[in-house]
Amino acid sequence: MTSAETDDTAFLRAAIRAERKRWTEARHAVWEAFLQSQEGLTIPEAVKRVKALGIGQATVYRNVRELLQMGLLQWVHDPNGDHRFIAARMPHGHPVVCQRCKRVIWVDCHGLSAVERLAALETGFTVKGHHLEIFGLCPNCSRLSPDGEPHPGKPKSPRKPRR
Amino acid sequence: MTSAETDDTAFLRAAIRAERKRWTEARHAVWEAFLQSQEGLTIPEAVKRVKALGIGQATVYRNVRELLQMGLLQWVHDPNGDHRFIAARMPHGHPVVCQRCKRVIWVDCHGLSAVERLAALETGFTVKGHHLEIFGLCPNCSRLSPDGEPHPGKPKSPRKPRR
DNA sequence: GTCGTTGCAAAACATTTGCAGGCCT
DNA sequence: AGGCCTGCAAATGTTTTGCAACGAC
Numbered sequence: 001m002t003s004a005e006t007d008d009t010a011f012l013r014a015a016i017r018a019e020r021k022r023w024t025e026a027r028h029a030v031w032e033a034f035l036q037s038q039e040g041l042t043i044p045e046a047v048k049r050v051k052a053l054g055i056g057q058a059t060v061y062r063n064v065r066e067l068l069q070m071g072l073l074q075w076v077h078d079p080n081g082d083h084r085f086i087a088a089r090m091p092h093g094h095p096v097v098c099q100r101c102k103r104v105i106w107v108d109c110h111g112l113s114a115v116e117r118l119a120a121l122e123t124g125f126t127v128k129g130h131h132l133e134i135f136g137l138c139p140n141c142s143r144l145s146p147d148g149e150p151h152p153g154k155p156k157s158p159r160k161p162r163r
Numbered sequence: 164m165t166s167a168e169t170d171d172t173a174f175l176r177a178a179i180r181a182e183r184k185r186w187t188e189a190r191h192a193v194w195e196a197f198l199q200s201q202e203g204l205t206i207p208e209a210v211k212r213v214k215a216l217g218i219g220q221a222t223v224y225r226n227v228r229e230l231l232q233m234g235l236l237q238w239v240h241d242p243n244g245d246h247r248f249i250a251a252r253m254p255h256g257h258p259v260v261c262q263r264c265k266r267v268i269w270v271d272c273h274g275l276s277a278v279e280r281l282a283a284l285e286t287g288f289t290v291k292g293h294h295l296e297i298f299g300l301c302p303n304c305s306r307l308s309p310d311g312e313p314h315p316g317k318p319k320s321p322r323k324p325r326r
Numbered sequence: 327g328t329c330g331t332t333g334c335a336a337a338a339c340a341t342t343t344g345c346a347g348g349c350c351t
Numbered sequence: 352a353g354g355c356c357t358g359c360a361a362a363t364g365t366t367t368t369g370c371a372a373c374g375a376c
Contacts, residue, residue, distance in 0.1 A: 022330060022375050044365070056333040061366060063331095075240075077294065083246070096286050105286045112278055116297060123259050123268045124302040131240065133294045134279060139287040185350050185355060207340070219358040224341065226356095 008035050008087075015070045026055050030063040031072065031087070038103055040076055040086035076104065076133055098138035105138070171198050171250075178233045189218050193226040194235065194250070201266055203239055203249035239267065239296055261301035268301070 012031050016023055033049045034041060041049070043064055047057040064085060067073040074088040076095050086095060086104060093106035112132065120127045136142075175194050179186055196212045197204060204212070206227055210220040227248060230236040237251040239258050249258065249267060256269035275295065283290045299305075 024331065024375075026332065054333080056335095057365095058334080058367075059332060077238075094282075096282050096288050096290075098288065105288070107282045107285050112275075115275055115278070115295075119257075119259050119270045119297050120299070122270050125259050125261065125268070125297075125299040126302075126305040127259075127297055127299040129299070130295060130297045132278075132296075134282050134288075134290055135292045135294070136283070136288040136290040139289075142289040187350070187356060189357065217358080219360095220340095221342075221359080222357060 008032075012072065015072055019066075019070060021066065026050075026059050027063055027066075029053050029055055030060055031067060034067075034073060034085060034087045037086070039097075039101075040084035040104065042082065042084050046085070094132045094134065096134045096136065098136065098141055101138060101141050103138050107134075171195075175235065178235055182229075182233060184229065189213075189222050190226050190229075192216050192218055193223055194230065197230075197236060197248060197250045200249070202260075202264075203247035203267065205245070205247050209248075257295045257297065259297045259299065261299065261304055264301060264304050266301050270297075 008031075009028065012028065013023060016027070021027075029050050030046065033046050043060060046064065047060045050060060051057075064073060068075070068085070072088060073085045074095065076084050076086055076097055089106060092109050094109065094112075096105045096107055098104070112130065116127045116130060119125065171194075172191065175191065176186060179190070184190075192213050193209065196209050206223060209227065210223045213223060214220075227236060231238070231248070235251060236248045237258065239247050239249055239260055252269055255272050257272065257275075259268045259270055261267070275293065279290045279293060282288065
């Protein structure tokens with residue numbers, strides 16, 4: 001656990017240097033919180049996790065903003081549209097999110113650049129980037145519920161769109 | 164303008180029937196507000212637009228939630244992560260968003276199902292769906308600013324992640 | 327020493343809820 | 352008539368801000 005930490009810590013340290021920002025305990029702790037979460041965190045969740053370390057919520061908000069800008073964090077949604085943030089481990093990877101257990105696996109872009117090129121051709125846009133999330137069931141959950149929810153688009157308990 | 168409206172109104176009417184929900188003026192007005200916006204609306208923006216018609220904000224929240232569930236609305240982000248909602252005109256289409264003027268053009272899935280299949284193979288997930296947004300500059304804005312922002316990922320004015 | 331960063335608490339903003347009455351079907 | 356929908360206003364929850372002190376460089 002401690003040896004793996006070194007790696008991710010170095011990742012953060014390098015990004016901070018590149019941005020000429022400063023290394024602080026709080027920054028590190030926020031990053032760690034996201035790293036240690038398999039399924040991503042909403043900001044309030046992250047706040048809860050680091051409050052014990054004496055870190056204020058404003059600091060979490062400020063740091064999440066920066067980590068996003070540095071590309072160390074990426075956002076994902078559950079199908080309800082709820083915003084979660086997750087440590088971006090693979091450069092240019094895309095999250096595959098299990099709708100049941102919320103596990104996330106990263107996959108490469110694959111042929112997506114082809115889609116970009118095609119979109120560019122069709123629309124005349126100069127394509128600068130994209131955001132792709134894939135939803136489904138992880139192998140384990142898939143086994144548990146062969147076809148759990150009849151209507152993935154119409155959950156029983158209508159959830160909030162949250163801005 | 165009035166003749167085109169018929170089409171979209173019918174779209175809404177059909178969806179409402181299919182869901183056994185009720186046709187109301189408020190529901191229609193909210194839908195219209197999103198239809199008439201090229202670049203999508205945040206909920207507070209939508210509230211502002213229909214307030215003049217005597218529609219309360221709670222109603223807007225409630226209806227956006229339902230339109231989302233019906234698949235009539237789709238969410239998009241600006242690169243900062245801000246949540247906007249936009250009328251989904253093309254079934255299974257994906258928004259191509261101009262980062263400058265915020266114009267949105269819809270494109271088809273293209274080969275994306277191939278990406279889904281590949282992701283399924285690599286991760287073992289049972290893939291149920293995806294969410295793709297493509298960012299770039301529309302032809303017009305592209306001409307205006309051949310390379311406007313040097314760092315699309317690092318805007319000068321750090322914006323809020325908003326949950 | 328400088329200035330980016332921080333925690334705190336309050337302000338600002340966004341979203342949900344309870345309820346009585348209205349209006350689709 | 353029945354019950355989904357609505358507007359209102361208050362309750363809740365989320366995000367930002369101001370500021371003095373702290374700590375990294």
